[in-house]
Amino acid sequence: MEAKTVEGWPRGNATRVLLTDTDAAQVNAIRRALIADVPKLAINRVDFSQGVNQDNKGEVLESVNVLPDEILAHRLAMIPIPTFPEEGIHFSDACPNCIDLAEESKGCPSCQVLYSLSARGPTSDAEEDYKTVYAGDLTTISDQMFDIRDEHKRIPLTILSKGQFLEFS
Numbered sequence: 001m002e003a004k005t006v007e008g009w010p011r012g013n014a015t016r017v018l019l020t021d022t023d024a025a026q027v028n029a030i031r032r033a034l035i036a037d038v039p040k041l042a043i044n045r046v047d048f049s050q051g052v053n054q055d056n057k058g059e060v061l062e063s064v065n066v067l068p069d070e071i072l073a074h075r076l077a078m079i080p081i082p083t084f085p086e087e088g089i090h091f092s093d094a095c096p097n098c099i100d101l102a103e104e105s106k107g108c109p110s111c112q113v114l115y116s117l118s119a120r121g122p123t124s125d126a127e128e129d130y131k132t133v134y135a136g137d138l139t140t141i142s143d144q145m146f147d148i149r150d151e152h153k154r155i156p157l158t159i160l161s162k163g164q165f166l167e168f169s
Ligand SMILES: [Zn+2]
Pocket: 092, 095, 096, 097, 098, 106, 107, 108, 109, 110, 111, 112
């Protein structure tokens, strides 16, 4: 097999490689290795706030939206998270700080990145009936370098109607 980077690439986070003298099985093996073996961060735990809140104008907001929590959690897991392998982030099950901790206590700055999101639907006097929540609404509690990249900020997560809120970390 021969591999050659196509002229003009890479651009930003994308590249094109021309493979010659190969077959579909070999190329598919590379595709699978890229998916499985390239270290990358993804959201794998989310705590949703549940309940009924009241804002400072007395408006009542409920923690519901059009999507079940499981679906939302899956959507969160699909968001590309900026990954810097050279920064020495550990897998949580191999983190030197957390290796001896119980499962629910695992997680420290060397093995996790924290995000939070707090959004609400339009106020009762607003013209629009709903508001879309995007990946860009996630806030990094950890280092700013983990902020969702501009090109991924418009990934829609769910919509909120009046009287609905969404909050998780
Ligand atoms: Zn850790």
